[in-house]
Amino acid sequence: MRGWFNWVRLLLLFFAAQPEDMETPKKPRILCLHGHGSNAAIHKRELDRWPDYVLDKMDLVFINGPFSIDDGISDYEQYTWFTCDKEKKIYLNFDESIAYIEARMIEFGPIDGVLGFSEGALVTASLPGIQEQGLGLTKVQKIKHVIIISGGKFGGNTFPCPELAETAFSSPINIPSLHIFGENDYARKYAPELVEAYVDPLVMLHNGVHEVPKLDEEGVIIMFEFLKKIDAIV
Template identity: 20%
Template sequence: MPTPPLPRIACFHGGGSKSTIYQVQCAHLSKLLENDFQLIFFDGPFTRDAGPGILPAFRGQEPYKSWFTKDDTGTELGDGSGYDTTGRDGVERVWKMMEEEDRQQAAQGRAVGPWVAAMGFSQGTRMVGGLLLDQQRRMETAWEGEKVRAKLRFGVLCNGSGAPMESEIANHINFENEVVKIPTVHVHGTKDIVLPLSRHQYDTFYDSESRILYEIDYHHAMPWVKEEVEQLASLIRQTYKENL
């Protein structure tokens, strides 16, 4: 009997980074999870300067990418818009990127496992929150009869800050004081300059009944110490098994 394809985790880099850099930053974690999950890395649509911690290690790997841009007044577009004129180029665009990954694999005759989670670092955590919140809202409201594009079971947010990316549904239904109830694992670096913002993100946008906090003695970086990467891998496996 052929081996079933592994479940997949959609991965989102930080601001001023890119998918190939995030792959390097997650190399040890990917190796530990290689028998459990397939990690798929995506690029943000906007070009910007290098983000925190990218230089000098990744010098010369331009263009660096972002998931957000600003309008003419310098105000961030919190729904990820600005890439095209559809008005649905933020969270909706990311769902479509995941669907396109499915189509590409199918065109090559490859079986793919289900999307079961999203993981992000720094700005990429806002993509994780945006996908989870969009899925949660669609499941609760069956908005305009649209399907829930995937059934993400959990999220992993590493050294994050900021609110979840808003999605199209928020323009049509008023969701006040809503938090992400889908299970999440949060990694915070106790020496990270954005730690206060990470704690605000954790306390403000994620339900206390379904979130797990893992603190490490790091600056603004993905875990790299062997024991700490192993602990994160264990938390990911555990969270998945508890939410099958």
């Protein structure tokens, strides 16, 4: 099996390599949204688990969430993308969060796609629909693709829906999307309703938990299929 994987890896690297007489494709610039209580630096380390020959195909931009939080335990900066009123079961500050994300997209743009993990993935999944409905992100170019790691769907069976995102999934989202979940990931139960909201989604299931996973042989193949879809490789 290991020999087969090495053969596939070499094959992928062969096709991903750019001959001198071939134009090198532009790296898609992807805005990366971390999980709840995390930060940009931690999220970057999480993504660094992926092989260089995958990461080198993307221009990843890491930002902190707009709202600082403190659990009284952790010794690092913590941020969130929105706050929650648990009694009323509603999300607060979501409009501010979308405006903040748009400002960062302008600052670091042009941004081609968005990648999110956990809470960041919950937000990421809603952004194309919010933009398509003209409710937010109107000052930036259209989001072309998304990578959603351990995400969920606003307005689904589990997560309340912020007012701004009420129509985000009113029609199928027709852009390339990659959905990553772990076999022992508590977010896996959210996968079906989220994946079904997208047209022709790619799905990667790893054998881990709620985390940004390392890429096994099948994960590498799926990742390269996605990179081809977004023209990151030729």
